[in-house]
Amino acid sequence: MKNKSYIGISFIILIFGIWSVPKIITKFKKSDLHLIGKVPAFELTDQNNKKISDKDYLGKVYVVEFFFSTCPTICPKMNENMLLLQDEFYGNPKFGIASITINPEHDTSEVLKKHAEELGVKHYNWHMLTGDKTYIFDLAKKGFNMYAGENKNVSGGFEHSGMFALVDKEGNIRCRKDAFENPILYYDGLEEEGVQAIKEDIKKLLEE
Known part of the structure; x- marks a missing residue:
């Protein structure tokens, strides 16, 4: 009788174990998002005068943008949309933002701190970053393959x-x-469609 009970219990445990395996595999499965490559290494200074590098973001899902505080054209809309991302993931320690100025000669840590306060930056993993101008331009154009440059003939320079x-x-x-089925590479920071898409994909990466 004891042997029959033991066999019965063992069978239940075996079936439960088999049924649980797919759930565990699913939980740790990578999402369907395309892998472009490693983020370029960087080290810059944030609005609190603290050195921040790409290594500080390891273990976090984060969004990178290039901007400048006195930008009169697209930056206000980008800021508005980045604030939407902050609100969506506020309080999540696994989420972050890296906003890198392309006008570091003006955008010192002190200037960026004031700019962050005026914008309503509250997430502790949102770093507004400054540093050497040539270094930042190389990071944008060669590292991320995202355009950044000076042009005295346009508003804001x-x-x-x-x-x-x-x-x-x-x-x-x-x-x-x-x-x-072509990778989009980057997300439109100006349009609602692009912001909604990156919201959805941040959630996918947070679950990985």
């Missing part, structure tokens, strides 16, 4: 991409694919 880069917990740049 600088031009830059309005796109957001999405980086996973392991430091990989990731993105979704379009209707033709």
Whole structure:
């Protein structure tokens, strides 16, 4: 009788174990987002005069943008949309933002701190970063392949991409694919569609 009970219990445990395996596999499965490559290494100074590097973001899903505090054109809209991302993931320690100025000669840590306060930056993993101008331009154009440059003939004196880069917990740049299965590379930081898409994909990466 004892042997029959033991066999019965063992059978139940075995079936339960088999049934549980797919759930465990699903939980740790990578999302369908395309892997572009490693985020370029960087080290800059944030609004609190603290050195921040790409390594400080490891273990976090984060968004990267290039901007400048006196930008009169696309930056206000990018700021508005980045604030939406802050609100969506506020309080989540696994989420972060890296806002890198392309006018570091003006945008010192002190200037960026005031700018952050005026914008309503509250998330402790949102770093507004400054440093050497040549270093930052190389990081934008050669590291991320996102345009940034000076142009005295345009309003504000600088031009830059309005796109957001999405980086996973392991430091990989990731993105979704379009209707033709082509990687979009970066997300439109100016349009509602792009912001909604990056929100959805941040959630996917947070679950990985």
